[in-house]
Amino acid sequence: MSGDKRNGWIDELRREIESAGGENGIERQHEAGKLTARERIEYLVDEGSFRELDAAAVHECHDLGMQEKKYLTDAVVTGYGLVGGRRVCVAAQDFTVLGGSLGHRHAEKICKVMDLAVKTGCPYIGLNDSGGARIQEGVSALGGYGDIFFRGVVTSGVVPMITAIMGPCACGAAYSAAINDFVLIVKNTGKLFVTGPQVIKAVTGEEIDAEELGGAATHNSISGVAQFAAEDDRHCLDLIRALLGYMPSNNLETAPFADTGDDPERADSDLDALVPDDPKKAYDMREVISRVTDRDSFFEVQRHFAGNIIIGFCRMGGHVMGVVANQPAVSAGCLDINSSVKAARFVRTCDAFNIPILTFADVPGFLPGAAQEHGGIIRHGAKLLYAYCEATVPKITVITRKGYGGAYIVMGSRHAGADMVFGWPTAEIAVMGAEGAVNVIYRKEISDCGSEQEKAEKRKELIAEYTEKFASPKIAAQKGYIDELIKPSETRARVISAFAMTRNKREHRPGKRHGNIPL
Secondary structure, three states, X not given: OOHHHHHHHHHHHHHHHHOOOHHHHHHHHHHOOOOOHHHHHHHHOOOOXXXXXXXXXXXXXXXOOHHHOOOOOOOEXXXXXXXXXXXXXXXXXXXXXXXXXEOHHHHHHHXXXXXXXXXXXXXXXXXXXXOOEOHHHOHHHHHHHHHHHHHHHHHXXXXXXXXXXXXXXXXXXXXXXXXXXXXXXEOOOOEEEOOOHHHHHHHHOOOOOHHHHHOHHHHHHXXXXXXXXXXXHHHHHHHHHHHHOOOOOOXXXXXXXXXXXXXXXXXXXXXXXXXXXXXXXXOOHHHHHHHHOOOOOOEEEOOOXXXXXXXXXXXXXXXXXXXXXXXXXXXXHOEOHHHHHHHHHHHHHHHHOOOOEEEEEEEOOEOOOHHHHHHXXXXXXXXXXXXXXXXXXXXXXXXXXXXXXXXHHHOOOHHHOOOXXXXXXXXXXXXXXXXXXXXXXXXXXXXXXXXXXXXXXXXXXXXXHHHHHHHOHHHHHXXXXXXXXXXXXXXXXXXXXXXXXXXXXXXXXXXXXXXXXXX
């Protein structure tokens, strides 16, 4: 038998695999504004680099007519390839085959490629587009989800895990996404929820459409489940490629260096006048971040959720750093429940993957109010405190203005383990703002003044005195809480130098199974 005849069935098998969803299924996918699973992988990975695994897999269900509905791949395309020359493992659910539904064999394929990611130390990327658990397989489908959840927990903190919601993702599948490090949702087509609109209406009588219930806008701005909202499939995959550029392949490596061509010693005189003289006036912290970091390198994460704090990745002298910054332009930069959880999650992600943390602090305190207290601001605020104290990567903090009360400690202070702390001339560190402190401490002395004008003048005098004596950054520097008082224009050079000094730091903690973060 000739080689052509011996190998011919391989070519035929490959054609059958690639056309598993049929022309009609592919057409319906495109009409819905979605790429197919294979098109998504082809767009994501470097050209010609993808190698498929378990392509000939089929389910083993013989009930409810499923013996007549056996398709190669079993509704998920798995394998490995390169993104920017770096190895990744991918699982892309194929909605054109059995609605992308998850059965036992389908789940086995995903678990197998997740295991491969851990063994080889490369990121895992899941492209979700599924009708959910395959009802015909009953408990076997549920068991499959359970196996994926377990793998997700084991994989967490070992290699980066990224999930893109590019179609429906309901019930148990939602938790596999939530376990991942980053979640992206495509607008209009991506849907993520535990119980769908029909179930909600049947149980509670509430009417809500799928987009409002679990679409990109909802999970990016209200629930905080997702970190990115994509315009379409290609934009989503572009975001994944960009995100991977800031992540190491695993927890034993560092994030890839990239020469940005930006001078490490660059000074920016505009920073010297950026913070207003009036402490009640806001400014945009993104302006600070963009001027201090390598040009055009800031990659913001979770931009639409908890706008009073900013998180994201940047480069400083070509090296990747995670940025956490209060945003005075939103709620005066106060910490609340959502911002605390948002920042805590990001700090822990950076620490898990050897990414140093750069903090810009301007925080007047925790947001007051019964809603915050009853909602658990103590517990949630403690998550951020715990995350900073737990992190052993290099931690560098710049206090640009306010650092009041417990919120000062929480925002990457020396007491929370910062390796280097810099203070701008506008920095104020105190138990509370000078005005509030004076109103408490000197209430009787002010009230004893005669006219309202005299009271105002006395209050102004006492505020200046209190600020100089208790809130001046010189006091914190004298006590060693600030390592150096610097001009804002010097920030970039100082931070890069501090990072170079602390890059190889070693920090040993007591041995334990794990800490008990206040979840």
